[in-house]
Amino acid sequence: MSSIKMxxxxSLENLSVTNLAKFRAALVDRRVAPRVALSKVEGKDYLDITNVLVSTFTEDGAPAVTAELLKSIKCNDEAKELDDEIAKLKSSAGKIAASAAAATAAGSAGAAGGTAHSEEEHFVDKHKLELIERVxxxxxxxxxxxKEKVIQSEIYEEIYHTQPNQEKMRKIYRLALKSGKTAKDIFYECLKKYEPRLVADLERSE
Structure with missing residues (x-):
């Protein structure tokens, strides 16, 4: 399951080398406490910087600080995508908590209490981070x-010529799957055909 840290x-992995260096500098220059010392992030990669963000600002505070710093270095699209992913993550966690509470209440009420149903999250949304990393x-x-007209030729060419594979996948999510459930269903069928082991592995983890 995705976490705030992931x-x-x-988000940081998606930055260019130049923008990651700008982000590192903006983090050190941030004047609001708690502050981060240069020695903690100098020469560090996105993994180490993520660890510093979470350990310094906690999982609750780190996303807002990260988005603030991304905006300060003009990476507004990355900041928005981060905010969107955090909102979805918290919404999913809220649904899980609500489902658990409902199940507990139903158990207390007995068989007469009935059962609450909620729409299940789509496979390609649930496993977005893993799919981006591994497809x-x-x-x-x-x-x-x-072929199925989920994307047009110009979008096909844009994604095809993007490197590396992780960025191709991010663009598929951003440009192809935003149209809705039908696009996601077609994408899921593609995954089952061309990435059967990965799909089986992710389904086992649910």
Whole structure:
């Protein structure tokens, strides 16, 4: 399952070398307590910086600080995507807590209490971070998405020529899957065909 730390890590991983250096400098220059010493982040990669953010500002405070710093270095799209992913993560956690509370209440009320149902989160949303990291057969998936008219030729070309694979996948989510459930269903069928072991592994983890 995704965590706040994983979402922050993904956001920083997506930065260019130049922007990561700017982010590191902005973090050290931040004047609001608690402050981060240069020695903690100098020469460090996105993994180490993520650890410093979470240990310094806690999982509750780190996302807001990360978004603030991204905006300060003009990475506004990355900041918005971070905010969106954190909101989805918290919403999912809230639903899990609500479901657990409902199940407890139903058990206390007995069989007459009835059962509450909620719409299940789509596989490709639930496992977004893992899919971005691990999908390899992206060209075959793009071919199907174009054939099924999920994406047009110009979007196909843009994603196809993007490097590395993780960024290709981020663009598939950003440009192809925003249209809704039908696009996600087609993408899921592609995953089952071209990434069967990965899909099986993720389904076992649910």
């Amino acid at each position: 979402v922050i890590r993904e 390899c057969n992206i060209k075959s998936i793009l071919d199907v998405l174009q």
